[in-house]
Amino acid sequence: MMCFQCEQTKHGKACSPAEGSVQGVCGKTPETAALQDLLVHYSMGIAQYAHLARVHGGLSDVSVDRFLLDSLFSTLTNVNFDADRFVVFLAEAEEARDRAKSLYEKAVAGKQIESAHLSGPAEMDLSALQGQAGKLETIGHMVGVNHRKELAPNPDAWSLGELLLYGLKGTAAYADHARILGKESEAVYAFIHEAMAALANLPSQSTEGLLKLALRCGETNLEVMELLDAGSTGRYGHPRPTEVRTTPVKGKCIAVSGHDLRDLEEILKRTAGRGINVYTHGELLPAFGYPKIREAYPHLVGNYGGAWQAQKVEFARFPGPVVVTTNCLIEPQKAYKDRIYTRGVVGWRGVKHIKDWDSQFPAVIEQALAMPGFTEDKPKNVTTTGYGRDAVLSMAGDIVNAINTGDIKQLYLIGGCDGAEANRTYFRDIATGLPRDAVILTLGCGKYRMNKLPFEPTLGGIPRLLDMGQCNDAYSAIKVATALAEVYKCDVNDLPLQYAISWFEQKAVAVFLTMLFLGLKNIKLGPQLPAFLTPNVLQILADTYGVKQVNLADHDADLKEMIARTPR
Structure with missing residues (x-):
């Protein structure tokens, strides 16, 4: 191969x-x-x-x-x-x-x-x-x-x-x-x-x-x-900032991973009134921000675990079935292979696939009811999601005022796809190293590197970390950037906005190409640059768009460079 x-x-x-x-x-x-x-x-x-x-x-x-x-x-x-x-x-x-x-x-x-x-x-x-x-x-x-x-x-x-x-x-x-x-x-x-x-x-x-x-x-x-x-x-309505429980509650349970909101909705409909709690996993955490999901299904009780790469450990510990709706799936382990199910184009040989809800999903419910579930409530921890474009733009006046008064000096988009490599702590280290006058926009499963850390609000009262959703929600970040550029009557590249993007797979490639189409410059990309890009092509991207690999050997150097860039 x-x-x-x-x-x-x-x-x-x-x-x-x-x-x-x-x-x-x-x-x-x-x-x-x-x-x-x-x-x-x-x-x-x-x-x-x-x-x-x-x-x-x-x-x-x-x-x-x-x-x-x-x-x-x-x-x-x-x-x-x-x-x-x-x-x-x-x-x-x-x-x-x-x-x-x-x-x-x-x-x-x-x-x-x-x-x-x-x-x-x-x-x-x-x-x-x-x-x-x-x-x-x-x-x-x-x-x-x-x-x-x-x-x-x-x-x-x-x-x-x-x-x-x-x-x-x-x-x-x-x-x-x-x-x-x-x-x-x-x-x-x-x-x-x-x-x-x-x-x-x-x-x-x-x-x-x-x-x-x-x-x-x-x-x-x-x-x-x-x-x-x-x-x-x-x-499902426009996302709104919502606290999401990240620790389990007592009861039978099903976890839903991937990205597909329709599949999550289908599962919530079919488990309503059955005494089964439903948890999101991975990129489905932002589902809590949608009011027509959150308000309609009180048995959607929390988010379990983190990004996709930890599923071998997390799924093994989860005391119920797991449904994987889209990417990302990794090899199911013996400890849970008999209770993991796939949907849509997802598949692994020997893993049960749900093609028809009516005939095949009842087995998932039966398995959930037969398993022990969580035996006690764990101490409550939360994270906040739901800062979609509508929610952030509703704060635009406050953000603009905070920028004008200097309470916000810069905005940083830090996120994208996560992965298993240890050097991906770079993105967390950049986020935690930023001063209090910086606001961080994040999306994709890269958020899990930072979304449970304590970030104090800016001096202007704006939350320091705004979780804008899935990688599917990159449109929200684009709309926020263009709206701010319209307010200041400037090019997007003249905004006090910088990018540290973690990429992993082909959805990230598509979003990267969208950023290039929009003319966004000075993107720090990593941890590694795509192996399919020749030196000449990389040079074109560097010369035309300022694309640069993140500095894994010295994230402090990148941090100093980003902080030192002159804001608008």
Whole structure:
């Protein structure tokens, strides 16, 4: 296998035989990696037909559009490790390709177009191999990262192609979240197909063209995050600052991890009145900020544990079933493998998957009732979440006044994806080292590095730490920044706002591309920079946007630099 799409990749280079890997650091086997590579390659072929069907005939098929979201989302880091599920995905891909091809042929019929035959991934035919995992795996080993490297006109084009692909994966994941909440966009689907079709024709792409596509991916992801925000707030109301219990209470219990608010809502509906307490885990902590969730379901009693990387210990100690709705999943341990369930595109071989709520979720309830649950109330500890854009903008007058009086000197966005490496304490150390006249905005599971620490309010009375939500809620941070820029009639880069961003997987890549599209500068990114970026591409990002790796060897140097930057 050869994979370097996430930050935890081995030796900061790649999970590959060359780096001594027999499987991915994430736990992905070579078999699953190959099937994922084949699914991505085949999806490029589907996109070739779907893109040109739109271009030449304005034709589309929503089932093809949605399949490509699921296809890309399933290959994100720590989402689906089940090779058997990918064999099924590939059979569905064959059907989606046939539908897209029919659309294309209908679109070009009778028109002066050279040929209705497309080359590259579009010409691949897997129909004779459906269900034959071994043969599909063999083909998958031939069409992954190294194959794209051979096709690219130069190393930098290959690097930008990988940046674009991983950004598209993240955008597709966010678009899938938005779709589940009833929000879709033809323009989003059209761009995903256009960009995937461009990657299918990598030999003909230039570095300049791929960079433009990567920035357009950031633009498209901004639209997707706006849709996701509209879906979440439209269904559940605007988040409001809310104290959340972080210690258990006595009673039977179920934990819900991941990001999916609809899945959480479904579980809350089905457990109401059953004597079962529900806990959020990981990125679902911000669900407490939504009034139509918090107020409707009093048996949503608290948040259990922290970020995704601690689940092996936390799930083993949790005395009830656990439902994982989206990323991030890591290898289930024997201590809890018989009581962990997956949803959506998530999967692990041998782990029970909930596809149908009515027929399969009752087993989760029965298991929760049969298990001991928590036997006593633990001393109450809390954290606060719910500082979404509406809540923060309602404080805008106070924030502006505090900036004008000097009670707030700077704003810092510190957050993003968390990970297991010890050096990720950098982000906590930066946060705790800031003076009292600094306000910290945080989101994503990176918040767990700091959200239980005592931060005194600013001298102006503004909370020092504002938890804006999931990584899905990056739109809130963008809206707050742009609103402040409008107040001061300045560019966002002229605000007293700085960024220390922890990245981990492909959703973070999509958000990073959105930040670049918006022209945000001087982003400190880490702990490591993406292994798929060549030195030349990194130099472009440094020269154009001031992107810089965090200084893990001396966080005090970064802290001094950030504090010393002249505020507006």
